[in-house]
Amino acid sequence: MFEGRLLQGSLLKKVLEAIKDLVTDTNFDCSETGIALQAMDSSHVALVSLLLKDTGFDHFRCDRNLALGINLQNMSKMLKCAGNDDIITLKAEDEGDTITFMFESPNQDKISDFEMKLMDIDSEHLGIPDTDYQAIVTMPSAEFQRIVRDLSSIGDTAVIGVTKEGISFSTGGDIGKANIVCRQNTNVDKEEDQTTVEIHEPVSLTFALRYLNSFTKATALSPQVTLSLSKELPIVVEYKIEKMGFLRFYLAPKIEEGDDEEEA
Amino acid sequence: MFEGRLLQGSLLKKVLEAIKDLVTDTNFDCSETGIALQAMDSSHVALVSLLLKDTGFDHFRCDRNLALGINLQNMSKMLKCAGNDDIITLKAEDEGDTITFMFESPNQDKISDFEMKLMDIDSEHLGIPDTDYQAIVTMPSAEFQRIVRDLSSIGDTAVIGVTKEGISFSTGGDIGKANIVCRQNTNVDKEEDQTTVEIHEPVSLTFALRYLNSFTKATALSPQVTLSLSKELPIVVEYKIEKMGFLRFYLAPKIEEGDDEEEA
């Protein structure tokens, strides 16, 4: 059987909030080392990768590797029934076709059991090569969210450029143009307000703002976000989940000059 | 060229919030003494007048008088991309057809440039005679906003009457009648809670609440609002902008007994 007990249940709630609009159905791959999830978004443009390591759970047990096929919209509905301070336990039998969510209120006065039907989903295990990126920027996640939202009100795509001075975001549309530059700054009071740039080579890539915007639904998971860029490679937008792992989003760059490129 | 740097950028954001629903396109008239704007609302019933004096800017330069034709909806969109604590700089070339908004975050780590296309707009320079009003009332802007909103839920027009005792607002509709009286009070702790009446002659005029309601979008600009009334003249609803000037709204009174008077 599989069982994972998560003291900070709100983490799981946030993860589902962050991905339920991007991916409809996917497998939660449970093994003795934790829970992993990889899925393309419904239009097959972006990729989501989640890791929740066993060590982040209060209690974790997984006798046999399981691929739990889950409709994220439905799972999210159920997790909405958990209080933000609730302890959440996930359970599944080895041969069962359901998953159980157990919610314990902080004072243990209320115990809820929610059972959800599992689905059979072909797992597409996508090998994501571990690349050395040309530029890695870590910045406050709220700032990234704000920038992406602001640019979305002006244009559809953004050019993200990194130099050793900092990171820039540009867009253009019918009403005008916008360019936002964030300088590297390591001299701030709080570590989470830092913007740091680790760079091997300057890089400049174009992305659809619509997807970047979706990714920022994960802002609540971490005060910082890490953007990794390399020429002609998908950007990686990573939110670290304290003690547990990460939630990563991958998005392929738009090919410049390619005016016949449109999302579905 | 024209360039104005405004340390308290939120002022400009608030000004646009206040007028963008009333006026669609208008000229910002820039001269060496500051920025002025005058425009009729789209249904040609109300008039907006804005003054931002050069002295209120951190830095102000205007080599040549410019009439910058601007779509307020678009400008507002761009200003929404400025943080509330950002420093905002406006720039325009003498012969250019764009205006640039530059936003500097408080710690200078984020610098944004937004460029917007200008439009050609016939400037309607409306001479507003400097009248001696029969009654001038200054009151808390939030209180005025609340009164106008409350009356709007009962009726379409309000009778505003001023005597030396105070100011009264009345309306009536299908569901009933309402009458709100605010007495002059100068004995309050905070100056901004005062209501003062300066009167030469009692006056009573009728106005469309819909427009008064629009005007109160400017409430955030000033803790106090000044209402100036004279028989058969438009009411002036003025919000002073600290160190910079004012935002004024003019609205002609409804002629009593004239039931064939309707806004477009």
Place this chain on the structure above:
DNA sequence: AAGGTGTAAT
């Protein structure tokens, strides 16, 4: 306190 969402009105 502010942003987002949902609803209601034009």
Place this chain on the structure above:
DNA sequence: ATTACACCTT
């Protein structure tokens, strides 16, 4: 269909 208001959530 669009826009403004209110409510609710973060």
